[in-house]
Amino acid sequence: MKYKRLILIILIILVVTKSVYMLYPMPYKEYIFELADEYDLEPTLIYAIIQTETHFDYMAVSRSNAKGLMQIMDMTGEWGADELDIDDFTPEMLFNPYVNIRIGTWYIDKLISQYDANVDMALMAYNAGSGNVAKWLADTKYSSDGKTVHTIPFNETKNYIKKVNFHKRIYDLLY
Template sequence: MKLKKWIIAIIVLIIVIIGGRILIKDYFFPYAHKDAVIKYSKEYNLDPLFVLSVMKAESGFNPDATSHKNAVGLMQITKETGTWIAEQMKMENFNVNDLYDENTNIKMACWYLNNLSKEFDGDRDLIVAAYNAGRGNVNKWLKNNEYSGDGKKLTYIPFKETKHYVDKVNIYYKIYKRLYN
């Protein structure tokens, strides 16, 4: 009788563990907008799990999200940055309302992340910091000995919001890699 109870307990535990993993993947760390994320990640040489991590941090996968800084859509692109990206991408007839279109928002964000990756030699922390605080700020920080010892990596991020954001994206990225790799 004791053996039967142990077997039932083990089966229940396995179901809870498997169910918990499915719950975490489906509700907390979904592979949202999979087709667009895969397509544009590949086109712009990015890890799709990294793109998902940024998307989760930016909007929580809400395509209608608007921030207090007027950033919009899944990847929270500001209208000014969106207009600049559209010019760089040579997008004809771009309208800032296009940023609410999931496909357009993901494509433009992937282009921008790739552009930042080229500028910052693929350093994920610098890419994420620049996505949040702007490339100009990151370049200033890299030139300041208080924030960078070598001009290539940041030892300190002076904006608390950006430091928190970089940490959040890195945590999400580790979780996504663990769940989907």
């Protein structure tokens, strides 16, 4: 009886562990690790953004028409494609996982640099737009130092940052 209980506990642990890994997959590993290395970013940050944005649905389109795994807006895609010398870019190319991850990784790196390596500020801009973040930084109701936002007026953005950070912690623990 003692052994049956032990075996049952081991089986439950294995099933739960397997389930967690299934909830936090690592597809597109070659792309994400290559691009994270190129931009000196943690691959788990890119995975956490994709997990939060689309749960790895490369054909996802948001209400605001953001496309692909990392939910890139057409204008951001065009800007990124121009900066990255992606020839003959069309917004439909954002459904290509490599193109989407390449532009998304370039963009989050650009935002991290813009906000002095403050990843939460970069995530805020990634979600709400740099224009909104600039307004919040200029308003003492949201920022006391003009460099960080202490009160995020958009609940969606506040929750987005929490979700990305949560998913990143899980990825860091698992991998």
